[in-house]
Amino acid sequence: MTQKTYTTDVVIIGAGIAGLWLHHRLNNMGIHALLLENNAIGNAQTLSSQGIIHGGAKYAINGIFSKATQAIGAMPARWKSCLNGDGDIDLSQAKVFAENQLMWSKDQLSSKMVSFFASKALSSRMQTVDKSARPALFQHQDFNGALYQLDEPVLDIASVIQCLIEPWQDRIIQFASDTDITWQQDNGHIQSLQLGNDIQINAQQFVLTAGEGNEALLKSLNIKKPTMQRRPLQMVLCKAKDKTQALPTIYAHSLGSGSKPIATITSHFDKNDNVVWYIGGNIAEQGVGKPFENIITEATALLNDIMPWFELPELEWATHSINRAEPKQSALTRPDTAFVETKNNVHIAWPTKLALAPDLADKVIDKIQANLQKGEHQTLTDLPDIQISEPLWDRAFK
Ligand SMILES: Cc1cc2nc3c(=O)[nH]c(=O)nc-3n(C[C@H](O)[C@H](O)[C@H](O)COP(=O)(O)OP(=O)(O)OC[C@H]3O[C@@H](n4cnc5c(N)ncnc54)[C@H](O)[C@@H]3O)c2cc1C
Numbered sequence: 144m145t146q147k148t149y150t151t152d153v154v155i156i157g158a159g160i161a162g163l164w165l166h167h168r169l170n171n172m173g174i175h176a177l178l179l180e181n182n183a184i185g186n187a188q189t190l191s192s193q194g195i196i197h198g199g200a201k202y203a204i205n206g207i208f209s210k211a212t213q214a215i216g217a218m219p220a221r222w223k224s225c226l227n228g229d230g231d232i233d234l235s236q237a238k239v240f241a242e243n244q245l246m247w248s249k250d251q252l253s254s255k256m257v258s259f260f261a262s263k264a265l266s267s268r269m270q271t272v273d274k275s276a277r278p279a280l281f282q283h284q285d286f287n288g289a290l291y292q293l294d295e296p297v298l299d300i301a302s303v304i305q306c307l308i309e310p311w312q313d314r315i316i317q318f319a320s321d322t323d324i325t326w327q328q329d330n331g332h333i334q335s336l337q338l339g340n341d342i343q344i345n346a347q348q349f350v351l352t353a354g355e356g357n358e359a360l361l362k363s364l365n366i367k368k369p370t371m372q373r374r375p376l377q378m379v380l381c382k383a384k385d386k387t388q389a390l391p392t393i394y395a396h397s398l399g400s401g402s403k404p405i406a407t408i409t410s411h412f413d414k415n416d417n418v419v420w421y422i423g424g425n426i427a428e429q430g431v432g433k434p435f436e437n438i439i440t441e442a443t444a445l446l447n448d449i450m451p452w453f454e455l456p457e458l459e460w461a462t463h464s465i466n467r468a469e470p471k472q473s474a475l476t477r478p479d480t481a482f483v484e485t486k487n488n489v490h491i492a493w494p495t496k497l498a499l500a501p502d503l504a505d506k507v508i509d510k511i512q513a514n515l516q517k518g519e520h521q522t523l524t525d526l527p528d529i530q531i532s533e534p535l536w537d538r539a540f541k
Contacts, residue, residue, distance in 0.1 A: 147342050150520050151177040151314075153511060154336065154346040156324070156360060157353030158315065159189040160300070161492055163307040164500040165350065165507055167232055170311045174511070175520045177344060178311075181320045183532035185304050187354050189497065190532050191378070191465045193409040193423055194300045195244050196222045197498045200268040200293045201396060201404060214480040216268070218498040219294050226296070231501065234306050238299035240411075243292040245272065245395035246404065247281065249449055252289045260291065269293050280391045285452035289398075297394045297409055300497070301534055312529050313522065316342070326364060331487045333364075347518075348511050350490045352503075355468035357491060369484050369491055373466040374477075377430040379422040379442045380461040380539050382413065388456035390418045397424075397449040406445060413536040421535075422446075430462070438462055461539040469495050485510050 153169055155162045158180035169176035198219040224230035226237060246269065252260070260269060272281075272290045281290050308315065322339040335345040351357045358371045383389050396404035406424040413419055426445055430438040439460045446455060470482040470493055481503035483492045490510055494503040 149523060150345045151175045152515060152518055153348045154344055155350045155352055157356055158184045159187055159354050160497050160500045161494045161503050162352035163304060165504045167307045167311060168504045170314060174517060178315045180317050181322060183530045186532035190300060190535055191463060192300055192497045193407060193421055194298045196296050197496060198268055198295045214502060215498060219296060221501050234303060237306050238302040239296055240299055241297040241394040244295040244297055246291045246293060246398055247288055247395055248398040249288045280393050280453060283452045304531060308529060315529055317530060324363060333488055347515055348488050350492060350507055352492050355466055366486050370471040372469050372471040375431045375466050376427040377438060378427045378463045379438060380419055381458040382417050382419045383456040384459050386417045390420055392418055406449060411536045419536045435462060463535060463539050469493050481506060483507055
């Protein structure tokens with residue numbers, strides 16, 4: 144095959160939510176950007192996420208009003224304007240699973256906790272839910288606990304990906320995962336990259352949004368800092384064996400005796416439209432490396448404990464092991480905000496939360512615009528069709 148040479152203003156490597164969002168924004172702004180992906184789109188963290196557009200309530204209920212709660216607090220409104228078709232990106236065709244993530248406690252909350260939730264700091268982020276407005280699962284006469292709704296929509300991320308790809312798919316290059324990326328540089332300033340022997344791409348700026356793949360890319364560029372951390376999870380999935388007994392849909396954090404949610408459940412649909420519960424939180428963090436049977440026994444006990452009024456149908460189970468990839472923190476803690484660091488003309492980025500993708504794009508765009516002369520670039524032709532990852536709700540149960 145003869146080598147092709149392309150030119151562009153910006154190369155972005157990695158088509159998870161961070162790369163897709165940035166790619167869409169730059170091209171909408173008239174900055175030519177090519178997005179490179181070495182696997183099915185969304186295959187890694189993005190299509191493993193629970194799709195919650197966090198507004199920080201989960202962190203604020205710990206009483207920690209950190210940088211994280213401030214930065215992330217603006218995200219639900221930002222995404223909602225995109226969903227309404229009047230934001231930075233048109234997500235009006237994306238599917239909203241739930242307007243609000245809920246939070247419940249199976250028992251009544253202490254009066255101290257009730258007044259804390261009603262306090263000025265939290266009341267804008269969470270409200271009690273009227274009995275009549277409760278979803279089916281919480282209508283049961285034996286549910287006597289507390290139920291709050293958070294200002295956090297839950298989205299079908301596959302449909303978000305579709306919206307992000309569609310207008311700019313002729314600027315996405317997918318290639319085999321064993322293809323080497325090599326760099327041509329002058330004094331640490333990258334001038335072009337080479338994909339295997341086939342494609343050379345010349346650009347002014349390069350952005351790494353490859354999630355866990357950033358680590359190998361940084362090594363190939365001989366960039367020692369920033370470094371990356373992985374925080375592993377073993378998520379749990381279950382669905383009714385008999386679809387006529389399908390689980391009810393639920394999008395909620397379960398609050399234990401402390402102020403920290405002990406489980407987070409979202410609901411998704413497999414290809415037969417059966418409801419799949421996707422369970423994260425402590426069970427997924429503490430379940431890393433545990434044998435399948437053990438984690439399923441624990442998950443069954445957990446569900447019986449947090450919703451004792453609900454009789455579970457006979458269930459089929461699966462687990463999904465996945466790493467969260469983030470900039471390294473001391474003591475493997477959760478980073479606070481979207482992260483971008485620049486080395487010459489290379490921007491290294493991790494959103495740290497799907498919800499923070501718009502914030503990440505703002506930060507990268509600020510850095511790119513400071514050093515960019517927009518150019519005229521040729522249209523890419525003969526690109527193969529875009530491959531999007533199979534939904535987790537189908538692949539996990541195989
Ligand atoms: C189980 C789970 C649940 C979560 N739930 C939520 C949630 O509800 N709400 C929320 O806000 N956040 C959530 N998160 C966090 C969120 O999913 C991540 O922060 C976000 O998806 C990271 O996006 P990303 O684009 O940086 O990385 P990724 O989605 O991991 O994408 C990186 C992409 O880069 C590609 N790539 C890697 N190496 C290369 C290479 N050399 N060349 C080309 N391409 C490459 C990969 O194939 C992949 O497509 C969750 C995370 C996990 C693991």
